[in-house]
Amino acid sequence: MPSYFQIYRRPLTILFSTRHSAPIRLTAPRSIGFVRNQLTASAESAFPVTLGVNTLETVALLKRYTSPILMCAFALLLARCGSNGGGSGGGGGDTTPTTVTSGLVYQLDAATYDGSAFPATGCATLTWTDLISALTGTLTGFAGCGSTSGWNGTGATADPYRLVLDGTNDRVDLGTGTLGTKLAGASAVTIDFWVRYSTLESGKYDNNLIYVSVDGAKAGLWINFRGDGANAGKLLIAGRSQTTDSFLEKTGASSFASGTWIHLTGIFNFGSGELNLAYDGSLETASSVGFTAATYTQGTATASDSLTYYNAATDYLNGDIAYVGVYNRELSPAEISQNCTALKDRFPSHTCN
Numbered sequence: 001m002p003s004y005f006q007i008y009r010r011p012l013t014i015l016f017s018t019r020h021s022a023p024i025r026l027t028a029p030r031s032i033g034f035v036r037n038q039l040t041a042s043a044e045s046a047f048p049v050t051l052g053v054n055t056l057e058t059v060a061l062l063k064r065y066t067s068p069i070l071m072c073a074f075a076l077l078l079a080r081c082g083s084n085g086g087g088s089g090g091g092g093g094d095t096t097p098t099t100v101t102s103g104l105v106y107q108l109d110a111a112t113y114d115g116s117a118f119p120a121t122g123c124a125t126l127t128w129t130d131l132i133s134a135l136t137g138t139l140t141g142f143a144g145c146g147s148t149s150g151w152n153g154t155g156a157t158a159d160p161y162r163l164v165l166d167g168t169n170d171r172v173d174l175g176t177g178t179l180g181t182k183l184a185g186a187s188a189v190t191i192d193f194w195v196r197y198s199t200l201e202s203g204k205y206d207n208n209l210i211y212v213s214v215d216g217a218k219a220g221l222w223i224n225f226r227g228d229g230a231n232a233g234k235l236l237i238a239g240r241s242q243t244t245d246s247f248l249e250k251t252g253a254s255s256f257a258s259g260t261w262i263h264l265t266g267i268f269n270f271g272s273g274e275l276n277l278a279y280d281g282s283l284e285t286a287s288s289v290g291f292t293a294a295t296y297t298q299g300t301a302t303a304s305d306s307l308t309y310y311n312a313a314t315d316y317l318n319g320d321i322a323y324v325g326v327y328n329r330e331l332s333p334a335e336i337s338q339n340c341t342a343l344k345d346r347f348p349s350h351t352c353n
């Protein structure tokens with residue numbers, strides 16, 4: 001519980017301390033990942049937060065560390081600021097929503113790869129840190145990289161911050177059992193991506209985006225671009241609710257061209273037995289599949305969860321990943337649209353439905 005609590009309106013700042021406090025001073029608006037790192041380093045004792053673009057993410061973080069009474073006070077403050085046209089400074093009446101935080105258990109954002117800033121272009125930085133629990137993803141296969149491999153982007157719309165994977169051996173190891181453990185018991189899972197491909201391996205079914213082991217090296221959660229025949233450029237979502245399931249899949253109806261940024265949402269609903277995909281906020285028709293468990297039932301993984309896939313086959317993605325968010329529930333259509341809108345201005349020519 002906090003022993004004191006202060007709010008300043010300009011700039012919008014929240015400051016509190018626990019009875020064990022050794023207060024932390026942050027002198028400028030910081031990303032939520034940076035704040036989290038400070039909390040970890042200081043035994044989560046105290047922190048002031050200057051709120052900027054990550055206001056809703058900040059609320060989610062505060063919920064983890066503060067009392068319900070404090071949250072009520074904070075909500076009232078936000079409401080007052082909103083009625084005055086925004087009090088965060090610098091944004092100037094910005095109404096762009098932030099990404100949905102409820103149920104968000106894992107988040108990779110190239111723009112703040114470790115919660116602070118974009119790394120130097122290239123491959124000197126070989127980690128990508130989850131912004132929820134500070135889990136470290138390890139970039140593997142990146143060597144001597146440049147425009148076709150490694151960190152790229154200026155943050156301009158035509159050149160968004162992103163990790164480029166070469167399709168040959170580039171991957172991000174997320175750790176064995178990392179995501180599956182977080183999702184165990186969930187009746188649904190949603191995975192949110194900003195992604196594009198450069199080339200597809202001709203005739204190949206799997207040009208993989210993400211792989212999560214449900215047991216051993218068996219895929220529990222999986223999304224790939226197809227490269228085969230008439231399905232080339234379409235997305236495929238597949239998975240297992242538990243180790244005894246067959247590999248159940250749905251291929252999307254839409255086909256995407258090389259170089260096209262997509263806000264991609266994959267939905268695994270174990271409770272209803274459905275898989276679905278959404279692009280730029282537009283949901284396809286869900287496919288019924290034969291999940292045998294109503295919740296995601298994690299076994300003992302022996303292969304690392306990863307961005308792209310390299311275990312039993314080399315199903316590498318040749319393309320770019322700018323953002324990944326993983327939820328332990330099904331997002332509503334409105335929430336999917338919100339996530340699209342929140343980051344669309346980073347990418348060229350996007351309209352969110």
Ligand SMILES: [Ca+2]
Pocket residue numbers: 141142143149166168169170
């Ligand atoms: Ca490489």
